[in-house]
Amino acid sequence: MPKVLFALTSHGRLGDTGRNTGFYVPEVAHPARVFRDAGWEIAFVSVAGGQPPRDGVKPEDTVTQEFLAANDTALSATPDAASLDAGDYDAIYFAGGHGTMWDFPDAKELAELAAGVYQAGGVVAAVCHGPAGLVNLTLEDGSHLVDGKQVSAFTNEEEDAVGLTDVVPFSLESTLIAKGAKFNKTDNFAEFAVADSRLVTGQNPASAAKVAELTIAELA
Template identity: 80%
Template sequence: MPKVLFALTSHGQLGDTGRNTGFYVPEVAHPAEVFRSHGWDIAFVSVTGGNSPRDGVKDGDTVTEAFLASHEQQLADTPTADTLDPADYDAIFYAGGHGTMWDFPDATALAQLAARIYEQGGVVAGVCHGPAGLVNVTLTDGTPLVEGKQVSAFTNEEEDAVGLTDVVPFALESALIAKGAKFTKSDNFQQFAVADNRLVTGQNPASAAKVAELVIAELA
């Protein structure tokens, strides 16, 4: 069966705010349900391994509750990218959460793993702040993965709307554009996802399941 690797942040502090952050659990749980319903296997990796900090769990989200109940052991002991073989995966999915803004861009082993999955014919995906991990993914020929491709992510306007423009270490939309991405987006917090030559990205949490659907379509 096809296999998707969810990449998770290991960063748990929201700058100097005193607030906790981590990977945004619904942005994994809802896509995971889409993949599962299509017969895909699911695995996890994180920047430093072990138990990744979590954010975004809300009462009444039964999909997320079921996901956590069935994957607790895997989430408690995630491997690091340097221990994994890219040949084992058909896609890598960078999950969001504000923590990604601090550790995804400099996660060299994770970026190398994503580039190898892509160059073997797989799909690279990300949603919301997850595309922070794409900023420094470089292909063998030295080209940034996002260069010349349609890409979406949490927008500068959305960051401003949640009051964190001066907290995050950089503006994600601007960083992707600087790498040559053709940044594309919808209105704040509306579902929006785009696929371009096996690169699939979504704008915000509402787009997470759609990203999974597009990943599956890219490999169909």
Template identity: 70%
Template sequence: MAKKVLFALTSHDQLGDTGRKTGFYVPEVAHPAEVFRTAGYEIAYVSVRGGSAPQDGITGDDTVVSAFLDDQATADALASTPTPKELSAEDFDVIYFAGGHGTMWDFPDSAELTELAAGIYERGGVVAAVCHGPAGLVNLKLSDGSYLVDGKQVASFTDDEESAVGLTDVVPFLLQSKLEERGAKFTKAPNFTEHAVADTRLVTGQNPASAAKVAQLTVAALAG
């Protein structure tokens, strides 16, 4: 039976009080989705509030993103995502927390989403996340009360990268610092370069350039 990956998407579309829009970063879904599809995985989507998930990061010069958005089945799925409480951990082998700045506002406090992810992990699945997607990990506890990231190697959008894009004072917290508070062994590469790490079925990546690598490491983790 085909393995199944669930992409978790933000429902938050406001970039703080800047007046700018945000959402899930489409390249961080399109590129890993291509990796998973090539590996024979089925792909599904979930968002914090369900319905149509707000999109960000579409530039028009990325052929993988264009093909992803032009696919009718994908478009239909993204227009009507379920909420976490409508899904069961037993149905998925992977949950992949996609990034986009919106995640910083709604991923951490979505108890239903973190419970779903913990359930997938504790049945032997992989929890994956990239860029700001690890915002979904900051409050993710296992059934023994420990944080999933505690003592594990973890990557995410770094505090330096947040400063470089000028949003340090806009986001509700700094992701690297929060993960370190939770006990993560934080690892990073130079700003905006590819970096992903796998540790005990937790696979995380630093930035958009790392999204496909996270998917490759996830496929390898489940194959092994």
């Protein structure tokens, strides 16, 4: 049975706004259902371990409510990347949420774990702000994973639209391009995902389930 590891941010403060953030729960819940329906196991890791902060939970989203009820124990005590073995996973999926912009880029052990999954023939996936985990992800030869590959993520236009361009510590789209990514995008907040050589990325929350579908296809 294939196994996917969802990588979650441990950062819970939205800059100096006084607002909370964390991992965007629907970006895990909806793809988790896709993976489970396809016969995959799911697991979790967070930057700091323990219980990662949550964002984006809406009472009317029954998929997310069911996901939280089924995974409450696992989400209350996630491991950190240093305690895991890349060989145990067929894919790693960097979930979004604005918190990722602060802790994913410098999460060295998490990047090394993802590189290990990829170099063993697995898939690296990410959605929305989750590609913040890719900006410093390098392979054994020193190259950036995103270099020369088709990539998507939360766009500069979308960051402007939610009013957080001056809050986040860097531009995700521009940074991925600077690392060599061939950036792809569509209209603000519309579903869009792309796969390229076992790297699967999606633009925004609406793209999370599509990223799971493409991840399954890439491994197949």
